[in-house]
Amino acid sequence: MTDLNGLTFYIETFGCQMNENDSELIAGLLAAAGARKAERFEDGQVVVVNTCAVRGKSEEKLFSYLGRLRSWKKKHGLVIGLAGCVAQLYREKILAKNPDVDFIVGPDNYHRLPEILSHGLGLKPVMTSSARDWNEDERQPFMRESLVSAYVTIMEGCDNFCAYCIVPFTRGREKFRPLRAILDELAGLARDGYKEVRFLGQNVNSYKDPETGALFQDLLKASDDIKEFKWIRFITSHPKNFTGEIAKTMARSKKVCRQLHLPLQSGSTMVLERMKRGYTREDYLETIRLLRSVMPGISLSTDIIVGFPGETEREFEETMSALEAIRFANIFSFRYSPRPGTAAAKLNDDVPFDVKRRRLLEVQKRQKAIQTEIHEGFIGRTIKVLCLGKSKKDERVYSGRNEGYQVVNFMSERNVIGRFVHVQVKDCGPYSLRGEFCGED
Ligand code: SF4
Incomplete structure (x- = not known):
């Protein structure tokens, strides 16, 4: 066992829940090797920046954060490591541009972090790969941020290759965690007093136990039997894999929350086709009708991208009308930005920046009003x-x-x-x- 006794580390996380959960894993692995977690980067001898490549903005944030670390490193000394998607994707470019970065480690090599750190500085180790199979031994232990609500990763990677998305290139193809390992982790969390679990994966609905073939709804049913948990949630769902069986299992469950994040991305079938999403506007609306018929009052949230290549004013209006028709409880909305290496990056990014900005503001303004109206309905309850x-x-x-x-x-x-x-x-x-x-x- 590698010994990091006396070492202090700080982790800065950018991006999604998957990254948050990975940071909990990184913290757990370093703590198990004897290192101590710091609350501010100024108190850490090692800073691991867990990066995200999904949007251009996350990358910009990363490079500005690296600038701050660089100045600190000059005065006080510091080991800087990069983890996560950007690290996986742009490793050579990052090292060439940022000589102050001491190591880079991709999502499949976090278990090797103690080894990297025990080798000392100057080695510039780069460990990135996209393993094809799930390796349970490499995913322990976690140092969780919350003692109440826990993330539980059930799958990783994605086979969908939506035209704009870099994830299949950074996280690799779908790999599924064995159901028995998930249930073991749930039992441990139940013993530790957790009240809520949130299943995580890029496309949880496509879950298939590699050992028994059990599907996502079977996982939900099995989790429902663990009496200590009161609430179960999951993210992210894909509309094309969200079956009637999953909706009915949610409806029958006493613990799966009446809440679902279902990324729409665009209200226009033509744009969805260009995005290679695998469903139409009508398919999506039909899924919403089904969900609301079996779970009246279900709270829905979504992701929206505006200004995808070729998005016309009429196509944008279809997104606005979808917001109006569905009335999401929350949305995450973004301006399209091309990610190098994706299919959409080859398309003409022809929606002018000002138009993208105006559309994003319109979406956000309308959604803010919808959310306020939904929230006002709670007053007095x-x-x-x-x-x-x-x-x-x-x-x-x-x-x-x-x-x-x-x-x-x-x-x-x-x-x-x-x-x-x-x-x-x-x-x-x-x-x-x-x-x-x-x-x-
Ligand atoms: S489903 Fe599409 S958007 Fe989601 S991770 Fe996979 S490729 Fe990316």
């Missing part, structure tokens, strides 16, 4: 909330999520972190609900 911690803005305020994944802030005389509580909603904004604590569940 008492809702069940899982308290996840304190509000980042105000230490006196507790913060949690309801079943629909809305942020709920409230005051309480006693510490209720990790508890299910009832909150009467008094006020709201577009991004959160505020209320009065009424008692524990």
Whole structure:
């Protein structure tokens, strides 16, 4: 076992939940080797930057963050390592441009981090690959950020090759974690008192146990039997793999939350076709109708890209009308930016920047109004909330999520972190609900 006793490390995470969970793995691996986690990069001897390549903006953020680390390194000394998707994809380019980066490690080699660090500096180790099979031994242990809600990765990679997306090139093809390993992890989390689990994967709906062939709905059913968990969520779903069977399993389950993130990307069938998404606007709307018929009141969220190559004003309006028709509880919206190496990068990026910007603002403005209206519908109601911690803005305020994944802030005389509580909603904004604590569940 590699010994990193006395070493302090800090991890900065960019990007999605997958990256957050990977950072928990990296922290767990380094801590198991004797290193200690720091809360600020200034207190770390090693800084691992867990990168994301999905959007151009994440990359820009990374390079500006590296600039800050560089200045610190000059004055105080520091080992800088890059992990994650950007690291996997642009390793040579990054090392050539950033001689201060000491090592690069891709998602399939995190288990080798203690070894990399114990070799000392100056080696410039680059460990990146896309393994084809799941290796359970390399995915332990985790140092989780939350003691209440845990991510559990069930699959990794993607076979879909949506035209704009870099993920299949950075995370490789789909590989699935054995169901028995997932259930073992769930049992451990249940023993540790976790109240909620969030299954993670680039396309969780395509899950297939490599040992038994069990499908995603079978995983949901098996998880439902673990009595300690109260809430189960999952992300990300793909509309083309979201079957009626999954919807019905959700509806029958006592624990799977009535909440779903289902990326639409565009409301135009023509744009979806160019994006190679594998479904039409009608298919998507049909899935929403099915979900709402078996789970009335289900809370839905989505991703939207505006300004994809060739997107006309009429096609954009179809996205606006989809927002209007579906009324999502939340959306993540982005301006299209080409990712080198993807199919869309070969298309003419012909929607002018100003048009993309205007469309994004229109989407966000309309969604903000929809969210405010949805939130106003909560005022006066008492809702069940899982308290996840304190509000980042105000230490006196507790913060949690309801079943629909809305942020709920409230005051309480006693510490209720990790508890299910009832909150009467008094006020709201577009991004959160505020209320009065009424008692524990
Ligand atoms: S489904 Fe499409 S957008 Fe999602 S990870 Fe796979 S290729 Fe990317």
